[in-house]
Amino acid sequence: MDWLVAHSEDADIDDPIPETVGGTLGVTSSSSSAPAAGDAEEKEGDVIQEGEQTAQSLVCQDCGVLLRDETAAQRHAMRTEHVNFAESTTVIQPLTEEEKRLKLSELKQRLQDKRAVKAQADKEDLKTAEKLRRKAGQDMTEAKAKLEEKEMKKILEAKKKEKEDERLAKAAIKAQIEADKAERARKKQEALHGRQQAAAAEAEAAAAAASAPAKVYTETRLQIRLLEGQPVVQTFQASDKLSAVYEFVQGRVPGSFKLMTTFPRAEEE
Structure with a gap:
């Protein structure tokens, strides 16, 4: 394609290419000159044997796409995740x-x-x-x-x-x-009942006391505390008056004195 682009202005660009038999690869024979007798014979190496083709490209065996070189194959593998590639003799022409x-x-x-x-x-x-x-x-x-x-x-x-x-x-x-x-x-209720019982007991005791004969007391015993603090006990007749007590104390205390009771408090001279 590059050659066609370069020779597009030639006068014989549209002339058909004459068929040639034999010849060296890459050598173009002239249509007006006949081959020499010695050139008509094939020499060793003129014919490419099976397996001697030169690799011109790479082919993806997974999808059959032709690739220009290893870089293109790497990009194709990254894009499609295909990993099976082989060499190909197909020449990829420039666009x-x-x-x-x-x-x-x-x-x-x-x-x-x-x-x-x-x-x-x-x-x-x-x-x-x-x-x-x-x-x-x-x-x-x-x-x-x-x-x-x-x-x-x-x-x-x-x-x-x-x-x-x-x-x-x-x-x-x-x-x-x-x-x-x-x-x-x-x-x-219990307190009332208790009071009632107590009242009844008291009434019974009062009735019993009223019915019993009264006890007659003829003597009484008094404890007299002198000024020195020593107590004196004396028995008097129930019919004795307070003057008898006074006279008893006067016989033991010299001078004047008073008779007193502690409770209820009372004094007598």
């Missing part, structure tokens, strides 16, 4: 300007298509992400609502339990008050 333009246009179109596909994929990913975000928001809202409902139930149950405990406490206090009232009434 013309028109082919290059077409190839470039095709590549641009592929790039645009790829970008469009990627943009569509990104758009779909954004839609999916938005759906997931909304779904996550809805799930979070529902979870929050369920949590609030659960907390509200706990609060209501706690209040209900508190009211029930308060009711039980009030009932227990009321029962205790009633028990205390009953206990006080019982104690009051």
Whole structure:
């Protein structure tokens, strides 16, 4: 193709190429001159034997694509993950300007298509992400609502339990008050009964004392504490007067003195 591009202005560019038999590889025979007798014979090495072809390119055995060199093969392997390559005798001709333009246009179109596909994929990913975000928001809202409902139930149950405990406490206090009232009434009744029994006993004792003959006392014993602090005990007749006591003390205390009782306090000269 490069040769065609270089010789496109030659006058004989459109003339057919004459067929030649034999000859050396790479040597073009003239159509006007006949081959010499010695040149018509094949020499050793003129004919390429099987397996002696020179490798001109690489072929991917996984997909059959011809590749220009190892670098192209490496790029192809990175892009397609194909790993089976072999040498090929097929010569990859260079592209013309028109082919290059077409190839470039095709590549641009592929790039645009790829970008469009990627943009569509990104758009779909954004839609999916938005759906997931909304779904996550809805799930979070529902979870929050369920949590609030659960907390509200706990609060209501706690209040209900508190009211029930308060009711039980009030009932227990009321029962205790009633028990205390009953206990006080019982104690009051017992005290009244005790007083009644005591009154009856006293009445019985008074009646017994009234019915018994009165005891007659003829003597009395007094303990007199002198000024020195020494007590003196003396027995007097029940009919004796206080003057007898005074005379008894006067015989033991010189000078004037007074007679006193501690309780109730009274004095007598």
